[in-house]
Amino acid sequence: MSLQGKVALVTGASRGIGAAIADTLAAAGAKVIGTATSDSGAAAIGERLAQWGGIGMVLNVGEDGAIDALIDTIAKEHGDVAILVNNAGITRDGLLMRMKDEDWDAIMDTNLKSVFKTSKAVMRGMMKARWGRIINIASVVGAMGNAGQANYAAAKAGIMGFTKSMAREVGSRGITVNCVAPGFIDTDMTRALPEAQREALVQQIALGRLGAAQDIADAVDFLASDRAAYVTGQTLHVNGGMLMP
């Protein structure tokens, strides 16, 4: 129960990696607020987290003012956010030659700009508290590239650069900023891939299997805890040895 009394905000917590992170932090004692883009998604998160006193809320990261409003509401009702996990993300895959501006912009707004906005919004509370954890979910693709994901890879690599700059800015205030970069994890996102492609992927993984959402959640749990107090500006790769940067 190392996170007892800390308010944790996890974006994109309705399924997959985000859901595992929200559950794990809640089980570790944090007061978790998990977000989803729909009312029904938020309600489902609330039901799941209820056993630990967590709640679900609606957040559409692309909506103007939505992030600031959410952080304000959380501060008033539960206290300042101490642990922020930027997990919400989308894909708009396609070969570059056919990639539309809208596909690029959608990924940049949802996957990268949202990280800037949420991080900025929680900064004041963390500065006052002289304690904070920001954990950004990047991707192995941001470090190694992937055909058909130029937009996604650019946003995820952007998150890593952002993380390092922020870590330098706020380190003196006891705030750490890190990334977790998942490899291929068994979620709805990767289940959508054709069987042949999945098998080809597994061939590249030293451990010979896809990861589980819990593998990522455990890494996040570590970075959120006091055990990781001296770790900042890093990208923790959790990919079964698929990439060894």
Place this chain on the structure above:
Amino acid sequence: MENIEARVKKIVAEQLGVNEAEVKIDSSFVDDLGADSLDTVELVMALEEEFECEIPDEEAEKITTVQQAVDYVTAHLNK
């Protein structure tokens, strides 16, 4: 209303973690009170909160001493 100078000094002392007695009207946040760049940003935010005003970045940069903060608040509160 409480004296603006006293309120500014109190906030400066709280934000920078110094004794209120050390905060003189001509104290420089960085040179005399040991503030770093983050402290000055936090200080401006605290002043904005206390005096319910918004200090634009280009004005905030010019506020480097207690006197300047008092002057800014005095000038903008009367408007």
